[in-house]
Structure formats: C-alpha cells, structure tokens
Amino acid sequence: MRWKPIRLIPDDTKYPFMRLSRFGFFLSGILCALSIALFIFKGLNYGIDFKGGTEIQVRGTQTIQMDDLRKELDSIGLGKVELQQMGTGNDVLIKVAAQAGDAEGQNSQKKIMEALGPNFEKRAANTVGGSVSSEYTQNATGAVMLSILFVLVFLSFRFEWQFALGAVLSLLHDVTLSLGLFSLIGLEFNLSVVAAILTIIGYSLNDTVVVFDRIREYLRRYKAMGLADLIDFSINSVLPRTILTSLATLMALLALFFFGGEVIRGFTSAMIWGVFVGTYSSIFIAAPVLIMLGTKREVSATQAKASKG
C-alpha cells in the first residue's frame, strides 16, 4: 500500500491574497450592487411556497405536446397556466396562481386533472394557501437573520469581535450573491432554496472559521509579522485544505445534481454556487476585513483561555 500521493496543490504557496483583495472588494462590491439591483427590479421567481397557488406534476402515457396542453389548460378558467417540461418528454409540471377563496384553490387540482383526461397520471400535487405562504416568507427571512445573529454572538465569544464582523460581512455577501444569481437566471425560489442558503451560511462559516483559527494561531506565534503578511501566510497554509474540502463537497453535490432527480435540483444548484462563493468570501472578504478593522495584536486574557479548550 505504497503509492505516491498526488498533490493537487503545491506546497508553501505564497499568493499575495491581501494585495489581491483590493480587486476582490471591488469585484464583490459590483456584484453585490448588481445582485441588489436585480433583486429589486427583476425580483425572484418565487415558488408556490411563497406566493401561494397550485402545482401539479403529471406523467402522460406518451410524449406531451406542450403547445396543445397549454391551449387546453389556458381555457379552464384558472388564469395563466405555467408549464414546465421535466426529465423525459412525458413529465410536465403545471403551475397555477392562487385562486380567489381557499375552496377554489383546492379545486384547481381537480379541474386540471379533469381537463387532462385519463391519459395523465398525477404524480405529485401541492396547493399552498395565501395565509401559509406569507407566513413561510416571514419564517424564511427570520431564519436567515437569526442564524446570522447567532453566528455574530458565537464568533464574538470564540474570537474577537473583528472576526465576528468579518464573518458576518462575508455571510451577507454570500446571501446577496446567491439571491442575485437566483434572480438573474430565474430559477425557482422556494423553501428548499432557503434551506440551501442556510446551509451555504453554515458551509461558508465553516470555511471562514478554519481560516480565522489559523490566523488566531499565527497571531500568537509570529508577533513581529505584519498583519497583512500574517493573514496571507495563514491563508496559504490552509489553502490545500480549503481546496481539497471544497472539491470533495463539490463531488458530493455533483452526484446529487446529476443523480438526485428534479425535485432537489434547485437546492443542489444553490449549494454548488454556495461552495464557490463561500470559499471565495472567506479569503477575500472575511480576512481583509480584519485588516480594515485593525485587529489587536495582543492576545487578550479571555481569548487565551478560550483557545485552550
């Protein structure tokens, strides 16, 4: 069992990340501004979780003629019907907006199935009423806010407040860019995408904490080194790990993307994006923020105690 391990990343790299971070800030600033503009002016393609309505996934006995189907469904009085072909040509996802009155909403499913006739099998259906969907929106927003707040508290406790702020800024950056991407390509934004965003927060933080942990260690060991050099040194030291872990996670996500089926593809797409953004932001957002905030070089008493655990 002796084979020469293959190194993907050269050792002792000396990339000047902090010098590059000026471009990083610039790029991120533009991308964030674009994302916010997209979010405000184009908005997100909300799924029925958030806007209410009915969604039915059906399978036909033969290849579905989308145009015929659209014509047929537009005439049953449920307003504009949205169709989306899935997988092989036999599956289609039908979406209609919430109908006035809850009772009507429940009937949408039946009306559609009647219009389709016996050659279609109902594979899944979901009707969300207005009251639930607005609550989901609140919950989702609340969850993202709450997790960011908890992170702020936890990191201030484990590190210095500058670290916590750096991490939170990089999280906001990740969330903003994720929303921007979803707005840009018009992928459906539903509850599982929110779950993905929370996971991105978890992942990105994981990455940031590993970098911070090393910075904290070197701050204690190399007291004479300049802060920017020290951060560069730290990031370069953990770079092999950063890249290996990102790639391993990407492997798992690609497996999900290709084999996991349509139902979770939105989730997987968000996560794949999140791995890139999260890795980028821990290096180019979270770390430079430490320099901008002027992190103290002396290790405080509380921190020294905490690091023993």
Place this chain on the structure above:
Amino acid sequence: MFHYPRWKTLLILGTVFLGILFAAPNAFEPLGIHVLAQKLGLKPMTLGLDLQGGANILMEVDKKDLTEKVQQQLMGDIRATLREQKIGYTNLSKTSDGVSVTLNKPEDAPKVTPELNKLLQPLDSGILSAGVAVNLFSLTQNNGQYVFAIQAKGFEAKMQTSLKQAIRVLENRINGLGTTESAIQQQGANRISIQIPGLQDPDRVKNLLGSTAKLTFQLLCHDQPSTANALPPPDCAAYPRKEDVDAALAAKMKADPTVKELSDSEKKALPQMWVQTAGLSTVDGADLTDAQPGFDSQTNTPEVTFKFNQKGALRFGKLTAENVGKPFAIVLDGIVESDPVINTPILGGSGQISGHFTIEQTNDLAITLRSGALPAKLVIAEEATVGPSLGADSIRAGVYAAIAGLIFVMIFILLPYGFFGVIADFALIINLILLIGVMSLFGFTLTLPGIAGIVLTLGMAVDSNVLIYERIREEWRHGKTALSAIETGFTAALRTVTDANVTTIIAAVILFSMGTGPVRGFAITLGVGIITTLFTAFALTRLIMAYWVRRYKPKEINL
C-alpha cells in the same frame, strides 16, 4: 495519545457495533429478510411522505365560520336570558362584529345589564399570559339598546381553544377509521397538520375530517314556507332537505364532475324547511355513548344507530314526550336529513338516523358522531400529495446519488492521501452507517432533502479528515518526528473542527425550528451527520491511527 485504555477502545468499537446493528434493518427489506428486523425488535428509518407517497394537509379554523358560530350561540343565550327574565325585546340580530338587541322598555336596563354581563364569556388568554382571562365580548348599552362586540384578544383565545378541540375531535375520527396511520398534530400557533401516508384516497379522509358533524333534533315550525325566498318567522331557521341537496348536487356534478359540494347560496335557493331554534336538542359526541352504522330492519337501507348518555337521554326523552304527534327534523350540518313524526316518547336513550345514506357514508357518519362535533369549519391552508410512483423514483434517485457521492468522495480522498486516504474512506463508510443507525434508532424521518443532507455530509465529513491530515503533514514537513506530527495534528485540528462545526450546527438547529416537513428532514440529517462526523474523526480515526503507530512504529509519514 497512542495509548488507549481498554475501556475506551471497547467504548468506541461498541458504538460502531451498535451503529451497524441499528442501521442493519434498512438493508433487510431490499434483501428480502425484513422479518429478521421484527425478530430483533429493530426498525428501519421512517420514510417521509415525499418518499413513501401520501398526503400532507394543513388545516386552519375558518374565522368566518367561527365568528358566525359565536354570534349564533350568543343570540341563543340572550334569547334564553331575556325570556327567563320575562323581558320584551326586538331586533335581536347580528352586527358585523357581534350581536345587538333592543329592549322594548329601556327602563328594564338596570335589571337586565347584570344578567347580560354574565354572557361575556371569559376565556383563558392562552400561552403568553396563562391564567389571565379575557372576555370574548364587550358590552355597551345605550338607551335600552345593547351591543355585544367580539374582542380581538378574546377571539384569539377562542381560536386557540377551538383549535385544540378540533385536534382532539380529528384524532378521534382518524382513530375511528382504524385502517390509517395518519398523524395529526398542531403546527405553529393556529394550524393543524394532518399526514396521510400511503395509497389511501385522501379525498375520503379529507371529507371525514372536514365535516363539522353537528347533529340536532329540532321541532318543525308551525308555519312552513309557502313561497320560495320567504323569510322564516322569528325563532325559526331555514334548512334545505337532504333529498333536494342530493338532487341539486347530482345535477351540478353532471355539468362539472369536479364539484364536491353546494355553495351556501345554492343551498339557500333550494326549497327550505323551517325548524324551531328554541327547545332544540343538540347531540354530539359529548351526549353520545355510541354510534354505529347498521341497516334498517324493514327497508334494509343503511342507517346509523346511536345511544345517548344519561343526560342526553333525559333531554331527548323530555323533548319527545312533550311533543308526541308532532314532526321534528334531524339536522346534520345545516341539512335536514329526515323529518319523522314522533309516534311515542323515546325514553330508552337510543335512536337512529336513516334515509339517504350509502354504506360508506353511514360508516363515516358514525365515526364523526362518536368523536364529536368540530367547534367550527376547518379550511385547508395547504395540501401536498405525492404519488407513490414519484416517491419510489425519489428513493431510487436518492440512493443513486448517495452511492455516486460516496464513490466520488472516496476516490477523491485516496488520490492525495494514499494509505491515510484508506483510513479516511473507512471512517467515511462507518460515518454513513452510524448516521443511518442514529436515524433508525430515534425514529427520525428521512425525506428527499434529508438524503441530500446525507450526501452533503459525506462531502463535508471528509473535511475533518483533511484538516487532520493537512495538519499532520505540515508538522511533519516542518521537521517534527512522525509521532509528534500525528499527535499535534489531531490536537490542533480538533479545535478547528469543533469551532467550524458548531456554526453548521447553528444553521441546522435554525433550519429545524423554522422548517416544515421536508426541510426539517434535511436539518435532521445535517445535524446528526455533524455529530457522527466528530465521532468518526476524533474517536475512530484516531483509534485506528494509534493502533497503526503502535504496531508499525512509523519513522516517516507518506502524506
């Protein structure tokens, strides 16, 4: 770190063994030996509705209906109170948010006010301020005109109690159905979640759960409507007959087969029957000891027989004894089921409803009668169904993705780490087994996003091994001996991994608390995955490394 006391080794290996044991039943079914799981008393993971197929329904109390019920009840109470006091009144009617009544003689007010004040219905204001009573109504009086207005806070409390009551009633109904494994629970502050797994017809369950099942026995009014649209006299209510409703519904369904019931206005347009609202006898689960489906012995048509408890029997006996020879109406949820004439007083405390039922209807009616009436109509806020074929596809997709993910990650980790990669791969497999074992042991539900969580865990679990190995490698390259490099690697990485994973646990906990159904499934696997990862990295991998170091005394590290 290279010396492990025996008990520690046994503890770690024991945990792994238990994990394998609890995870094993999940492999039994595909292997066709699931009888073995039962013999061992073990269970595989519970599959979520998105994987096994089924319906998930969220219901909430219909505010409008509850308001109406509350108003109606109050009007009855006012009527009874004023009659008892022998005080004349007019204009007893609903307002937009309450009830108003006017005394014939305003000078009666001082006598009436304290009596009417008793009708304000103090209610417990609920979770936030337990023990503090709020009134359902406020009462104002002006020159003999009384206005009861529903209070927002009181109504909130009423909604809460109604919801609790509705859950109890629904549970009884579901249990009565016997065949289903449906689960009913409160979700959030004001909803009820009902899960109906498997292939059953969700429509039947929905109808069974949705019907209010309020059964009343009411005397017919002396006058009956002579023209359509005639307004009922005071103290009378108008209801359509079951035959007419059935006929109209059948006609409507011919035109549009998706229709399930008539609207209120359509019901009002049918010929009406006037029944007395005073002196009625209401029967619901509270007054019944039993209700059973059966057949009429003479006509052999389906019917429901029921038995009153003592209180109900007395009341019903009195009602029938006083009204022999008169017709009375059996009203179920606002429809007259039948209107027989009382031939003899019914004192035995049992009776039957017959007429226009199918066998399934009598079955369901018996169940609903036994379990009591709902406090108000329930409306469906969300309804999701997944057909079993899609569920099976999702399981297959999930399993493929998990296997592919496992293989990708395993190969990927072998490349840079060689022999150490083999240890990491072994730990990864044990990690997966432990994760499944924990899920099975605690009966956590596996959903499709949950499978995504598992696959993601595979990717992220490797992180702890990568952190450890990279650290060992660094230390080794910086001139430490093999032993001390390994030792430092583990201790330094442990702190990083713990810090890093706490943040993911935060995300998982928040996901769990805010999420519903599938998203919760994801949060569970993510959270459990972190814990099993910490175990495999810092207990199992470390134990294996310690054994390897003691056995082979390596002088160099091939990383």
